Amino acid sequence: MDDIDDVIKRAKETGVKTLISVTEEASEFERVIQLSKIYPGLVAPCLGIHPVQGCGSQDQHSVTMQDLEPALPLFQKYREDIVAVGEIGLDFTPWYAPHIQQREEQQAVFRKQLDISKDLDLPVNVHSRSAAKVTIGILKEQGIGCALLHNFAGRLSVAMEGVQAGYYFSFPPAVCRNEQRARLIKQIPLEHICLETDSPALGPDKHVRNEPKNITLSSSAMLLSYG
Numbered sequence: 001m002d003d004i005d006d007v008i009k010r011a012k013e014t015g016v017k018t019l020i021s022v023t024e025e026a027s028e029f030e031r032v033i034q035l036s037k038i039y040p041g042l043v044a045p046c047l048g049i050h051p052v053q054g055c056g057s058q059d060q061h062s063v064t065m066q067d068l069e070p071a072l073p074l075f076q077k078y079r080e081d082i083v084a085v086g087e088i089g090l091d092f093t094p095w096y097a098p099h100i101q102q103r104e105e106q107q108a109v110f111r112k113q114l115d116i117s118k119d120l121d122l123p124v125n126v127h128s129r130s131a132a133k134v135t136i137g138i139l140k141e142q143g144i145g146c147a148l149l150h151n152f153a154g155r156l157s158v159a160m161e162g163v164q165a166g167y168y169f170s171f172p173p174a175v176c177r178n179e180q181r182a183r184l185i186k187q188i189p190l191e192h193i194c195l196e197t198d199s200p201a202l203g204p205d206k207h208v209r210n211e212p213k214n215i216t217l218s219s220s221a222m223l224l225s226y227g
């Protein structure tokens with residue numbers, strides 16, 4: 001991204017104090033750490049291996065243990081620098097994980113990273129798609145105390161299980177396009193709701209790259225949801 005200085009400048013002008021820069025793959029870890037050194041106090045790194053790898057490439061696939069392996073020493077190397085472990089989680093969209101083996105391997109990768117978060121005493125930033133119940137079940141079973149479920153789209157009863165476990169739910173600007181989600185958000189207690197942009201995805205306009213300054217739009221979307 002060659003206009004990163006401009007993106008950061010616009011975020012600051014909007015009043016953003018800290019932005020959490022999140023990885024999906026091991027190859028991104030060093031870059032995010034570097035970014036946090038260039039913008040100290042502003043960019044906070046969050047490292048994790050996403051359930052879907054190779055996004056935007058020909059090699060898009062459900063995560064495997066091999067994808068996690070190169071990340072393991074990096075979690076230790078940067079343990080003092082990172083603010084959370086993520087994005088980790090489960091994505092059972094049939095397109096990515098048509099077979100039970102893939103869904104099981106995703107769970108193994110997820111559990112391993114939950115162990116790491118406990119070892120490092122860090123919160124987790126969790127992605128779940130078509131897997132809400134299993135995701136929350138694993139978080140609880142592993143004794144995770146602090147979790148953020150980002151862009152959650154599961155059933156209300158499952159969300160409430162997360163609320164009871166003390167978890168947080170964050171929503172991006174794109175929810176303003178989604179009435180069903182607005183109904184879900186309205187039921188989640190406000191003190192369990194956070195804002196996110198999920199840049200560069202899930203912006204107010206599907207076809208335009210999202211960026212951190214749009215966090216104000218996430219808050220407008222929440223206000224609308226709460227009516």
Ligand SMILES: [Zn+2]
Pocket residue numbers: 087126127128150151
């Ligand atoms: Zn995600």
